[in-house]
Amino acid sequence: MELTRRDVLEGGVALIAGLAAAGLAAVGTSPAPVAACSYTQPASLRTIAMRRLAFGPSPELMAMYDATPGASDEERFNNWVRQQLNYTAIDNTPCANRILSAQLKIRYTHNSSTINEVRPLSWLSASRETLWQQRVVPDLPWAERIRPYEEVRVATWLRAVYSRRQLFEVMVDFWHNHFNVRATADQRIAATWPDYDRIIRTHALGNFYTMLVEVTKSVAMMYYLNNVSNKAGGGEGGNENFARELFELHTLGSDNYLKFYSQRGNIPVVEYGSERYASAYIDYDVYDASRCLTGWTIANGRDGRPNTGAFYLMESWHDNYPKTVLAPAPLPGIEPAPNFPFNNGAERDGMEALRLAARHPGTARHLCTKLCRRLVADNPPESLINTAWSVWMQHRDSPDQIRRVVEAILLSPEAKSAFGAKICRPLEAMWAFLRATNAALPNDVPAVNGDATQGGYWSSLFWSADQTGHRLFGWDTPTGHPDRADYWANTNALLRTWNIFYTMAQSWGGNVTIDIVGQTPPGLSCAGIVDFWLQRMLTYIPTGDLRTLLINFLAQGGDPNQPPQPLRGAPDWGSADAVNDRIVAMVQLLATSPEFWLR
Structure with a gap:
């Protein structure tokens, strides 16, 4: 033969x-x-650095790692982690230049005319207000409306492949997945996608509560989970979609949901220092958090609002009656008193609801487990989660809270001994x-x-990648892409x-x-x-x-x-x-x- x-x-x-x-x-x-x-x-710590804390080794990144001072493998790894976490000090000019020189095709037929051009990524640095105007241009073709989103996809690929700030890019990917929004779910989301991407990038190693507030106020999240239409009316508020995901996905997590509880007074109390919380959330916490966020909307030109795309407080939509969110009962079986007073105002109610959820010990457990799963192993050891939890809680008010937690995770013995998990x-x-x-x-x-x-080479790449199921900014549900091998x-x-x-x-x-x-x-x-x-x-x-x-x-x-x-x-x-x-x-x-x- x-x-x-x-x-x-x-x-x-x-x-x-x-x-x-x-x-x-x-x-x-x-x-x-x-x-x-x-x-x-088992691999060396250099291997872990290149293949878990970056999107893979490159000759340049390995040279950067080998150039960091440190006599032993562990010292070199520790120094490299700290260098990557101090990402603004890393010269990323070559990657920035690639983004500046990138060309992305746009082709469509509209009103009997065919547009066929290649353009630079000109929307990436546009302000939210400028991006919003792209949404309100009358009779604008779909390809033009979603162009900002397409440009962010190109920039994300370029950064993943060429950025010297690899650990930062890994964390940006983590938070995009945590606060997942399908960018094409609404033309207003796609048009303002560079702004949402900037929010994630700005806070990826910052303070979680600050990031949560900015994500909540964004055009992308407002329209994706419908808080843009959350108006007082009805016993459970106008629209509870965002409030539900706020608890179930973004903060406490479904493990801290007491589905069959209807009485707050029966929920155990959890304490941290002088703070006391209901240990888990129930449906009534979702309902009242939704009421807290009534009137949090977008300036979209309706009901007397400006048409700028900025976050907007619509006080006339706000439910000003007392509310109870994550409040502890004073004694077993006794309902807690409302912890949101009458006529508190839309801004104070919304900010306090987000603060309570962000500071809750259950949120720290949920988020630290997800971080350990992303950075270490599908089934991270409980000892590592406890370490991360302790740092998270200690630094809830620190502007670099997330950076401190990531550093504690990566420099731990558990992280250094796990490869291939x-x-x-x-x-x-x-x-x-x-x-x-x-x-x-x-x-x-x-x-x-x-x-x-x-x-249109970029569209070919995106199409092929989407067929794998790993759709960049395209996962259909708020859960985000799974982060376990069994999927x-x-x-x-x-x-x-x-x-x-x-x-x-x-x-x-x-x-x-x-x-x-x-x-x-x-x-x-x-x-x-x-x-x-x-x-x-x-x-x-x-x-x-x-x-x-x-x-x-x-x-x-x-x-x-x-x-x-x-x-x-x-x-x-x-x-x-x-x-x-x-x-x-x-x-x-x-x-x-x-x-x-x-x-």
């Missing part, structure tokens, strides 16, 4: 893909993922591949060979992402420039090439099957201690291009391995 080049490539894909599927499934179901994947090994989500795997291969992301062009329907270790997410490692470099799949052969040092043996790319993509050389499989794939029966040789048996196999194709395929296969996906 004649062996064709297609046989070799497809056989290699099947071999590695089978190993990857088995390994990642083990991560998703095993309480001890590293042990389940016997073909990997998480896997990449699809976008993270794509960004890691692009970073490790020093890829050049595309710039759109108006047409290709005179065809104006071509040249993502499935055939759709894995196979579609594995395909993207190949398709993104094609003109029809993204036109990303990835010069794998050019970055491979010349004259290396098959084993040397594999080791070079293992170090580049994993930051270490694993013991076990992966290295052997990749070397054998590259050697194709030849001497693994010699450079890869052209093969006989097909017309093009004797060419240098065929050898180069094999090197590229080997790197793409490496990207499908469990070792590459583990974090």
